[in-house]
Amino acid sequence: MPKKNILYAQSGGVTAVINATASGVISAARNQSELGKVYAARNGIIGALREELIDTSVLSNEVIAGLKYTPSGAFGSCRYKLKGIQENREEYERLISVFKAHNIGYFFYNGGGDSQDTAHKVSQLSQEMGFPITCIGIPKTVDNDLPFTDNCPGFGSVAKYVAISTLEASLDVASMCESSTKVFILEVMGRHAGWIAAASALAQKRSGGAPHIILFPEVIFDEEKFLDEVNKAVKQHGYCVIVASEGAKYADGQFLAQMGSKDAFGHVQLGGVAPMLANLIKSKLKLKYHWAVADYLQRAARHISSHTDVEHAFALGEAAVKLALENKNAVMPYIKRDSSSPYRWHIESVELSKVANVERTVPPEYISENGFGITEACREYLAPLIEGESYPSYQNGLPLYVRPTFTMLEKKLEQEFVIR
Amino acid sequence: MPKKNILYAQSGGVTAVINATASGVISAARNQSELGKVYAARNGIIGALREELIDTSVLSNEVIAGLKYTPSGAFGSCRYKLKGIQENREEYERLISVFKAHNIGYFFYNGGGDSQDTAHKVSQLSQEMGFPITCIGIPKTVDNDLPFTDNCPGFGSVAKYVAISTLEASLDVASMCESSTKVFILEVMGRHAGWIAAASALAQKRSGGAPHIILFPEVIFDEEKFLDEVNKAVKQHGYCVIVASEGAKYADGQFLAQMGSKDAFGHVQLGGVAPMLANLIKSKLKLKYHWAVADYLQRAARHISSHTDVEHAFALGEAAVKLALENKNAVMPYIKRDSSSPYRWHIESVELSKVANVERTVPPEYISENGFGITEACREYLAPLIEGESYPSYQNGLPLYVRPTFTMLEKKLEQEFVIR
Numbered sequence: 001m002p003k004k005n006i007l008y009a010q011s012g013g014v015t016a017v018i019n020a021t022a023s024g025v026i027s028a029a030r031n032q033s034e035l036g037k038v039y040a041a042r043n044g045i046i047g048a049l050r051e052e053l054i055d056t057s058v059l060s061n062e063v064i065a066g067l068k069y070t071p072s073g074a075f076g077s078c079r080y081k082l083k084g085i086q087e088n089r090e091e092y093e094r095l096i097s098v099f100k101a102h103n104i105g106y107f108f109y110n111g112g113g114d115s116q117d118t119a120h121k122v123s124q125l126s127q128e129m130g131f132p133i134t135c136i137g138i139p140k141t142v143d144n145d146l147p148f149t150d151n152c153p154g155f156g157s158v159a160k161y162v163a164i165s166t167l168e169a170s171l172d173v174a175s176m177c178e179s180s181t182k183v184f185i186l187e188v189m190g191r192h193a194g195w196i197a198a199a200s201a202l203a204q205k206r207s208g209g210a211p212h213i214i215l216f217p218e219v220i221f222d223e224e225k226f227l228d229e230v231n232k233a234v235k236q237h238g239y240c241v242i243v244a245s246e247g248a249k250y251a252d253g254q255f256l257a258q259m260g261s262k263d264a265f266g267h268v269q270l271g272g273v274a275p276m277l278a279n280l281i282k283s284k285l286k287l288k289y290h291w292a293v294a295d296y297l298q299r300a301a302r303h304i305s306s307h308t309d310v311e312h313a314f315a316l317g318e319a320a321v322k323l324a325l326e327n328k329n330a331v332m333p334y335i336k337r338d339s340s341s342p343y344r345w346h347i348e349s350v351e352l353s354k355v356a357n358v359e360r361t362v363p364p365e366y367i368s369e370n371g372f373g374i375t376e377a378c379r380e381y382l383a384p385l386i387e388g389e390s391y392p393s394y395q396n397g398l399p400l401y402v403r404p405t406f407t408m409l410e411k412k413l414e415q416e417f418v419i420r
Numbered sequence: 421m422p423k424k425n426i427l428y429a430q431s432g433g434v435t436a437v438i439n440a441t442a443s444g445v446i447s448a449a450r451n452q453s454e455l456g457k458v459y460a461a462r463n464g465i466i467g468a469l470r471e472e473l474i475d476t477s478v479l480s481n482e483v484i485a486g487l488k489y490t491p492s493g494a495f496g497s498c499r500y501k502l503k504g505i506q507e508n509r510e511e512y513e514r515l516i517s518v519f520k521a522h523n524i525g526y527f528f529y530n531g532g533g534d535s536q537d538t539a540h541k542v543s544q545l546s547q548e549m550g551f552p553i554t555c556i557g558i559p560k561t562v563d564n565d566l567p568f569t570d571n572c573p574g575f576g577s578v579a580k581y582v583a584i585s586t587l588e589a590s591l592d593v594a595s596m597c598e599s600s601t602k603v604f605i606l607e608v609m610g611r612h613a614g615w616i617a618a619a620s621a622l623a624q625k626r627s628g629g630a631p632h633i634i635l636f637p638e639v640i641f642d643e644e645k646f647l648d649e650v651n652k653a654v655k656q657h658g659y660c661v662i663v664a665s666e667g668a669k670y671a672d673g674q675f676l677a678q679m680g681s682k683d684a685f686g687h688v689q690l691g692g693v694a695p696m697l698a699n700l701i702k703s704k705l706k707l708k709y710h711w712a713v714a715d716y717l718q719r720a721a722r723h724i725s726s727h728t729d730v731e732h733a734f735a736l737g738e739a740a741v742k743l744a745l746e747n748k749n750a751v752m753p754y755i756k757r758d759s760s761s762p763y764r765w766h767i768e769s770v771e772l773s774k775v776a777n778v779e780r781t782v783p784p785e786y787i788s789e790n791g792f793g794i795t796e797a798c799r800e801y802l803a804p805l806i807e808g809e810s811y812p813s814y815q816n817g818l819p820l821y822v823r824p825t826f827t828m829l830e831k832k833l834e835q836e837f838v839i840r
Contacts (some may be wrong), residue, residue: 172434397808
């Protein structure tokens with residue numbers, strides 16, 4: 001019997017280091033005689049359904065090594081959540097058909113909570129259908145909201161970007177505030193969890209105190225208390241730096257920047273907390289302000305990725321291969337912290353059934369009493385995650401990111417699958 | 421007679437490398453036996469008027485060297501333009517009194533066009549008043565809009581940041597566009613000149629073509645043509661990346677994102693082109709979009725400064741000292757390009773009278789025929805300016821930027837000066 005192949009798929013919002021995980025998977029699997037080839041789904045699970053599979057075995061070792069330094073999803077990702085098996089069995093059966101057609105024995109799904117859930121379901125159904133697939137979920141999400149794992153690959157790099165950007169912008173505002181901008185607002189990602197916003201607090205020791213206010217999704221927005229705090233900071237320091245999570249919300253659950261549109265997972269699409277707060281400050285406090293919205297720049301900023309984060313991402317890719325070789329099914333490898341200072345960690349694994357649909361937000365003991373900052377415990381947790389730089393190579397002033405040329409597998413199934 | 425001192429002042433919006441110029445001035449002046457001390461005005465010209473002067477001679481060589489790697493204005497900057505001598509002679513006379521009181525013989529004003537104009541006026545009046553000051557303007561502005569100089573210190577680093585950010589975000593969108601975001605908009609600085617927006621085009625060779633659309637202040641915004649171009653890019657590539665200058669405007673001169681408020685120079689304060697374009701794309705094309713506004717992050721991003729830019733900034737500081745020693749009055753040192761490939765340059769100087777109030781925008785021969793891109797000539801001009809990395813040192817995952825402790829000179833004048 002020919003050796004079973006691996007199908008690797010990227011899912012959901014991409015990060016600065018998800019390709020480092022791909023690099024870990026592919027380089028580890030190449031060295032294993034028991035394994036077949038590593039295929040990558042084009043555009044995530046959509047490509048698996050459409051039988052659009054990329055043969056990574058033709059990519060050079062240099063390209064695979066270069067993936068460790070390249071942001072985005074090199075094979076394409078997608079926002080597409082499989083429905084429950086009861087609601088749409090057809091999709092799962094199609095996946096199994098594709099797996100069968102290409103002798104795939106291992107499915108590595110690299111994503112957040114929704115993806116772990118999908119990997120779990122695929123594992124269950126494949127057994128039911130008599131073509132058991134070893135399904136392994138590999139964690140990834142800048143939101144840092146998965147349970148069990150100490151942190152999620154992608155987060156450490158966003159955290160570093162946000163901490164550095166906050167430090168740099170704070171020095172800028174401090175030098176201008178006497179006659180110009182008094183309030184600076186930076187909007188960061190984090191729909192339901194304020195981990196990214198929290199990371200901006202790591203700038204405080206270097207900046208002399210900024211950011212002065214952090215808005216978390218976990219803390220109900222109180223307009224009056226917020227405006228008081230802005231005034232206090234401006235009086236005390238001459239300026240105020242605010243880092244606002246996109247998910248900051250009012251007591252009734254309404255987001256500060258509700259935009260009405262929804263993404264493919266049915267989540268409300270956010271954006272615009274910063275201009276909303278700027279308008280508030282303008283009308284109520286009459287202070288001169290500036291605002292920035294980092295959006296994709298933060299999660300794609302491979303040029304300033306955390307070395308710790310890159311190492312995590314790569315190691316988790318390698319670990320997935322190791323788990324596959326041990327025939328561990330329906331599990332997710334994760335980062336287990338041994339100590340914070342010095343930072344020590346190793347990899348363990350947990351059953352997908354325990355991971356799926358559990359969201360880890362910033363706990364109350366990590367948020368300062370006034371709701372606008374972080375505690376020492378949170379600082380101790382976050383600090384090691386931004387440690388170390390992992391610079392890409394440069395040519396002509398720009399990073400040498402790889403953009404692999406795809407060699408697609410020939411389709412074997414008669415039917416096309418149409419994504420609805 | 422005691423040796424004459426230098427007064428150095430930072431002006432206008434700060435940059436990632438204005439402190440490198442300060443570092444160049446101070447380190448060059450320290451080695452000159454003919455010169456007294458270097459004083460720095462606290463918060464720019466406001467500090468000079470208030471007699472708030474910082475003694476830089478007590479700062480260690482390590483701190484001065486560290487300034488080369490530190491963004492923002494270490495001594496404080498300001499947005500405060502002196503009026504014409506006829507309108508407000510009092511301010512100029514006050515400056516001369518402060519210069520007399522502290523035996524200042526040289527005034528180095530580090531700023532954009534307005535500052536060169538002020539330095540020129542101070543030079544004229546000081547002669548009229550019988551206390552001649554050698555006034556030297558040192559160029560600085562991320563807008564890159566000063567005449568004579570090949571480029572303005574601060575611009576190369578913003579250009580590099582914007583090119584890298586555009587590259588990274590473009591890879592991100594490319595990997596998600598099959599099922600998610602189709603249009604990404606990045607708003608960058610550049611009120612009247614589109615140099616920063618133009619620099620995003622340097623990403624094109626690495627990104628496979630993005631950005632697809634650049635909006636310049638120099639090109640009148642045509643909604644229909646713009647929407648057609650967005651549609652074309654999405655059809656051809658699956659996605660569209662847009663880099664919009666904050667100064668993009670309609671045929672009637674109205675900014676796309678007029679916000680109504682004005683800064684201290686009387687300029688309209690901008691912000692919000694990106695969300696405005698996003699709304700347009702949403703309502704007219706019904707495409708899924710994301711947008712980012714880089715704002716201060718771009719001009720403060722010392723972590724990814726251009727080495728070329730840092731070298732320019734430092735060398736211009738040194739050159740100012742050399743000009744002072746040669747008693748060249750009312751001049752500005754500038755970068756003269758000798759060749760583009762390889763990039764070679766040297767420093768020359770020009771009379772301030774020729775610099776003041778001349779604005780250099782992106783010329784028509786640098787903008788592509790359809791108005792949405794740059795020409796090869798522009799690419800050749802821009803490419804060397806982002807060359808080389810100049811990384812700061814890091815500790816605990818964050819850059820080691822210096823924040824000097826200020827030793828203020830004792831005030832000698834009886835009268836306080838109140839800024840109106």
